Amino acid sequence: MTDDQAAREQAVTDRVLASFDNAPSERYREVMRSLISHLHGFAREVRLTQEEWDAAIAFLTRVGHITDDRRQEFILLSDVLGLSMLTVGINAPASAGATESTVFGPFFVEDAPEIPLGGDIAQGAKGVPCYVEGTVRSTDGSPLPGARIDAWESDEDGFYDVQYEGEVTAGRGWLRAGENGEYRFWSVKPSAYGIPDDGPVGELLAAGGRGTMRPAHLHFKVTAPGHRTLITHVFVAGDKYLAEDVVFGVKDSLVAEFAEHDGGTAPDGSPRDGRWAHLRFDLTLAPMS
Numbered sequence: 001m002t003d004d005q006a007a008r009e010q011a012v013t014d015r016v017l018a019s020f021d022n023a024p025s026e027r028y029r030e031v032m033r034s035l036i037s038h039l040h041g042f043a044r045e046v047r048l049t050q051e052e053w054d055a056a057i058a059f060l061t062r063v064g065h066i067t068d069d070r071r072q073e074f075i076l077l078s079d080v081l082g083l084s085m086l087t088v089g090i091n092a093p094a095s096a097g098a099t100e101s102t103v104f105g106p107f108f109v110e111d112a113p114e115i116p117l118g119g120d121i122a123q124g125a126k127g128v129p130c131y132v133e134g135t136v137r138s139t140d141g142s143p144l145p146g147a148r149i150d151a152w153e154s155d156e157d158g159f160y161d162v163q164y165e166g167e168v169t170a171g172r173g174w175l176r177a178g179e180n181g182e183y184r185f186w187s188v189k190p191s192a193y194g195i196p197d198d199g200p201v202g203e204l205l206a207a208g209g210r211g212t213m214r215p216a217h218l219h220f221k222v223t224a225p226g227h228r229t230l231i232t233h234v235f236v237a238g239d240k241y242l243a244e245d246v247v248f249g250v251k252d253s254l255v256a257e258f259a260e261h262d263g264g265t266a267p268d269g270s271p272r273d274g275r276w277a278h279l280r281f282d283l284t285l286a287p288m289s
């Protein structure tokens with residue numbers, strides 16, 4: 001490339017950078033200047049062709065068109081590019097003793113039903129019944145009574161309720177921890193699943209020669225006054241996809257045994273006829289600094 005060409009390209013970048021000089025928010029200025037620098041640097045580095053630019057615009061347009069209030073292709077895109085996990089890592093540095101965070105994912109919905117302590121979030125979701133219990137604590141060990149626990153998961157076919165036709169609500173709900181921070185609920189044992197690959201993110205993965213699978217997991221969002229909100233999953237120990245999660249979300253401390261039993265009596269005293277699973281997992285929140 002000639003010096004002239006390099007100078008012409010740099011002049012474009014400089015003018016765009018300068019166009020943000022009067023932004024009232026210093027943070028906005030900082031973020032946009034960095035975004036422009038990296039975006040232009042990327043285009044220069046790969047010598048972006050007009051056809052590639054067209055393809056990228058068409059791709060992002062498809063991501064937008066397929067997104068609605070039950071399908072979030074932009075979060076999925078962020079997830080498979082590892083941006084979600086990177087952002088989680090930047091914002092939740094391992095805080096001594098707190099449960100580690102992982103991706104939020106695209107399947108949370110705002111108005112999940114409240115269930116009583118010990119209730120059932122399955123609500124018709126297919127799968128082996130699974131009893132989940134533990135204690136919500138602060139990192140100093142004190143229990144957090146009244147903490148709000150949201151849980152959501154796939155059924156045994158690997159689908160979330162929002163992936164079915166109609167307004168099904170199953171495999172999700174929220175409850176409050178009891179007076180000693182204890183929580184317990186019934187659900188189904190989650191299954192490994194392929195992320196939705198019938199849209200633009202599926203095309204991206206196929207073009208990259210990548211898989212689509214996520215190891216089985218139960219999602220948690222836990223909030224308590226004075227504490228940082230915990231967004232995490234508990235992964236099923238032994239799942240064959242633990243090492244190749246398409247969204248890079250697995251952390252060793254989040255892998256736990258979902259012990260399976262045949263009949264007998266569950267921890268809540270209920271007699272069980274067939275197979276059921278049992279997870280014990282304590283949730284530890286970091287205080288707000």
Ligand SMILES: [Fe+2]
Pocket residue numbers: 105107154217219
């Ligand atoms: Fe998930």
